Structure formats: C-alpha cells, structure tokens
Amino acid sequence: EAQVTQNPRYLITVTGKKLTVTCSQNMNHEYMSWYRQDPGLGLRQIYYSMNVEVTDKGDVPEGYKVSRKEKRNFPLILESPSPNQTSLYFCASARTGGVSPLHFGNGTRLTVT
C-alpha cells in the first residue's frame, strides 16, 4: 500500500531534550515536506526537499532541522524543543515538485512541556 509513515504518532517531551520525528514514503517520490498545523493558523510549511541532498526552508523553519540522505526518508529534528513547538506535525510527499498531488502522513502530535 502506498503511504507516508510518520513516527511516533504522539510524543510528550520536555524543553531542551533533542528529538527526531521520522517520515518515510514508499512511493519513490522526489518531493517531501514537513508542515505544522496549529488552531486558527492552518498548515505552515517548515522545510521541504525537492530531491536527495536538496533541502530548503519553508515559512517557519526556526528551531527545526531536516536531512534527506536517501529518497524515502525525511526526518524532522528538533535540537532543543521549546513549548511553542507544541503542535501537530505532518509529513507529505509528491512524485515531483510540479503539479503532482501531495500525500500526507497521519500526523505526529508533539507536546513540549
């Protein structure tokens, strides 16, 4: 089954403790992206990647890092999480960076205390 898999689904952590949210897709997609969803703000793009070893900032990249060492994986790294990063995070992928539709994971709900 074609899918985007995020782990974990739920994560509670404390301020300053480094964490990684994994994202993997099995569709051989070139394009991958991370979004955060907050009430009243919709989805905002954090980082995106057009292909392996190519990443770029989205609208809200501060406090986040990503890497794209291989096509299927696009982990989101929070080196020193803060409470304002409490949010619902979505990973998405698409065949190319053109007009192909985005496929979303089921989300990771992160709480930073």
Added chain:
Amino acid sequence: AQSVTQLDSQVPVFEEAPVELRCNYSSSVSVYLFWYVQYPNQGLQLLLKYLSGSTLVESINGFEAEFNKSQTSFHLRKPSVHISDTAEYFCAVSDQWTGANNLFFGTGTRLTVIP
C-alpha cells in the same frame, strides 16, 4: 506573495442540505488551486484541484469548485451533504513559478453535518 483566506472557520449544515465553503486567494501571478480534506485523526487528502482549462472542477464524491479569476475565488460546493462529509477542509494555492507542491494553506473550515 500568495495568501489564502477561508472566511468561515466553522460551517454547520443539516444532512442533505447544500453547502458552500468559501475560499479567496491573492497572488500576483497565475496560480494552481486545491481543496484538501482532513478527516478526524488523519492526514490531509486531495479533494480536487484546478491547474488549467475548465474553471469548474469536480471530485469523485460530489464536491465541485469553480475558479473565478475576476473574484480571485475558488469556493467549494456540494448540493447535498452526507454525515460522512464531516471533516475539516483546507483551500490551498501555489503559483506556477514555484510549483504546486509549495502550497500556501488557508486556516481551514470545519464542516459539521447534522443528522
């Protein structure tokens, strides 16, 4: 720069009644327009898209949207809603220079269908 405005944060509607979810965008260049749907505890799914050609686009589950360039709108409509349509709906825009995947999303409209 692009932006998307969804005028209604919540829309309650009775089952089998018609519904319109409003979306307006601003962009200085030609755009691609999308509606995504998010069911509870799930990620977003593409509902329909406008890339070019006919300004009226339809989804497989009875929704349609019309691209109106003069009014910069892309409202979503369904003539008769079902309980299963209860979800959050997001309008999104991208311009034809950066490509459809770098989307700007609206803040979402929560559609609640009342039995």
